[in-house]
Amino acid sequence: MLRTSLALSLVTGLPFRIENIRAGRKNPGLLKQHLTAVRAAVEISDAVVTGAEMGSGELTFIPGKVRTGEYVFSVGTAGSATLVLQTVLPALMTADGKSELILEGGTHNPYAPPFDFLEKAFLPCLRKMGPVVKCKLHRPGYYPAGGGRFSVYIEPAEKLAPIEINERGKLTSRHARAIVSRLPEHIAQRELEAVRRILKWRQDELETERVTNASGPGNALILEIHFEHITEVFTGFGERGVTAEDIAARTSEEVMEYLVSGAPVWKYLADQLLLPMALAGKGLFRTVAATKHTVTNIDVIRRFLDIDIQCQRLDEAQWQIAIG
Secondary structure (H helix, E strand, O other), X not given: OHHHHHHHXXXXXXXXXXXXXXXXXXXXXXXXXXXXXXXXXXXXXOOEEEOOOOOOOOEEEEOOOOOOOEEEEEOOOOOEHHHHHHHHHHHHOOOOOOEEEEEEEEOEOOOOOOHHHHHHHHHHHHHHOOOEEEEEXXXXXXXXXXXXXXXXXXXXXXXXXXXXXXXXOOEEEEEEEEEEEOOOHHHHHHHHHHHHXXXXXXXXXXXXXXXXXXXXXXXXXXXXXXXXXXXEEEEEEOOOOOOHHHHHHHHHHHHHHXXXXXXXXXXXXXXXXXXXXXXXXXXXXXXXXXXXXXXXXXXXXXXXXXXXXXXXXXXXXXXXXXXX
């Protein structure tokens, strides 16, 4: 809710006030990654803000004119740097000049879009809408050490073009990558063996990767499915006390749910596509039942933009979200 509000405020020039931030969470109020997103929004627009402090439950944000250019945004913890990017990206990809960003913090976090999802699933959809957005991972950052770093190049579009995603098209490739940093390699090997057994993927579709430049230990299992018209990325993260086989089983189950649904857009990408499609003024995609995140995003978008967003059930598994 906060990130979508910041992004839309920057684009529309409309101020906002938000209360009871993360009120139901174990640690309510703003955390470091949220503050970094707020400060990034302030930096690119000379915004006036009150309430931007650790633990704050209220925030008032009055945006100024968006300035393109070169920026460095550092979370300073393992908090998600990809979510900071998504706060400023809508404004910068519709502004009047190119931008280059460096983002530091977590790049592979549970409950946040990992870098691989950003690179392989989300940004290709954005590029179909007109802007050129490219990213490069320099160093991964896993929880709890963080320390990741990636760069983003943004060449805006004068106006975002509407897109429709109605079908996946033909399957073109699949790829499973199990990453370990400062952990035994057998963890990655066991994850991939479980993926091979559960999803029946071929051996040449499986890859083990050992990371040597991360700030701390970490494990990520990344499953990519490439179709003609869409790519989806599914990620599982190693947890203390959870076996490699269980991590692989959870992630593989999501893949199977996606494939059985027949929908081209999985629930996480659906949530991410709403805002750029709304800024384009029109768009349509087929997905699965809306998550709470998606419903909340739709509500926030409607508060900033005078636009119609309709969710229609097509069959037992698929829904259609039409914008404009």
